[in-house]
Amino acid sequence: MSSNHRLYAYLNDEFLPLESTYLHVSDLSIQRGYGIFDFFKVQGGHLMFVDDYLNRFFSSALLMGLPVPYSEQELKDILVRLVQMNGIPDAGVKMILTGGYSENGYDPAAPNLILLQQPLTLPSEAQVATGIKIITHEYVRELAAAKTINYLVGIKLIQQVKAKGAHDVLYHHNGLVTEFPRSNFFLVRQDDTVVTPAREVLKGITRKNVLELAAKKYQVVEADVTLEDIATAKEAFMTSTTKRILPIIEIDGKPVGKGAPGAVTLDLLQDLVELENRQVV
Ligand SMILES: Cc1ncc(COP(=O)(O)O)c(C=O)c1O
Incomplete structure (x- = not known):
């Protein structure tokens, strides 16, 4: 342009x-x-x-x-x-x-x-190959099911995220993980089950597409997710309209799984890109 x-x-x-x-x-x-x-x-x-x-x-x-x-x-x-x-x-x-x-x-x-x-610029191949580091923060979005213009806490935390050398912040409340300020959260268990938090989240359109795609190949669960579940997960990733699927390789300074983008994550990204391309023709 x-x-x-x-x-x-x-x-x-x-x-x-x-x-x-x-x-x-x-x-x-x-x-x-x-x-x-x-x-x-x-x-x-x-x-x-x-x-x-x-x-x-x-x-x-x-x-x-x-x-x-x-x-x-x-x-x-x-x-x-x-x-x-x-x-x-x-x-x-x-x-x-x-x-x-x-x-x-x-x-x-x-x-x-x-x-x-x-x-709109989507994440580059290099960003996907590197994955992202995230931190956590105790908070739950008010009226989480609605896409309101209230991003007060997310924007307030930008400096803290940067100071920790991270890319984003994952909200959790009463031990349960919910979502990022602008993205949904997924993890992959050791047995390749794909899990995403069920409650207190915005139902992302990318989340919906990924759940449908994942159900064709993997066990899929919408359930409560705890910080301990992430500590024992094989993979984790975030989803959103502007990011598609981005692998998460580190959370609060600790590696997720092997500390590198996982095979299930990258497989689902490929399926999502194909689904999007089919919409365009
Ligand atoms: C709070 C929140 N959760 C999740 C998402 C991801 O939703 P989608 O996949 O529809 O972009 C967004 C998008 O902006 C959001 O604001």
């Missing part, structure tokens, strides 16, 4: 140049951090698993009591048009619904709908 490529955004019924897309300061997302969003993936100009992301968008809005002022088909049409206008083959589209322009800075008003598109 050239530097003078004009990006368009969408705000309440209008496609606008990104540089002139503004929300008023009275919006509840600014005043109180009240809003939800979803993040759609565009690969080769094609919107991937679009119904899954739209379903989650509606369910997050419902969980937060935010009315969605458009039908599913209308949102799909807006997405397709924005992707055509921007012409970025590999991208992410953020669809945000906020609490609206509140009169008193607390009571919700008519929601504002915003769509933003940005180029």
Whole structure:
């Protein structure tokens, strides 16, 4: 994409140049951090698993009591048009619904709908081959089943993650592991069973795809996962729309399994890439 490529955004019924897309300061997302969003993936100009992301968008809005002022088909049409206008083959589209322009800075008003598109770079082969190091932190996301705009703790921990030479932070609470600020967590037991936490997590679309792919070849369990389970695991990995599958090789300074990306992890990544490629044709 050239530097003078004009990006368009969408705000309440209008496609606008990104540089002139503004929300008023009275919006509840600014005043109180009240809003939800979803993040759609565009690969080769094609919107991937679009119904899954739209379903989650509606369910997050419902969980937060935010009315969605458009039908599913209308949102799909807006997405397709924005992707055509921007012409970025590999991208992410953020669809945000906020609490609206509140009169008193607390009571919700008519929601504002915003769509933003940005180029997307997936992890390189070298990053996958190296794997990532993570730390842990005691915390559980509020209203974990909803994709809200609240990333306060994750963002606050960025400096701590960097200071420890790590790439991300895994939340756990009352001994149970949940998820990362922006990704889901999986481990592989010594017998190759693939396990992911069942409770207090956002149901990631990549998590869903990986669970379905894994079930074709391995035993798969959605269950409680403890920090001790990770200590005895053969492999671990994270999943998300922007990362696909990234192997985890170290947790709080200790190696996971052999301390290198594992065979099941890499096998599932290959299956996921193939599934994505099948969506594009
Ligand atoms: C809290 C949380 N968990 C998990 C995920 C991964 O979900 P997905 O695979 O749909 O990107 C995200 C994505 O942003 C997230 O915010």
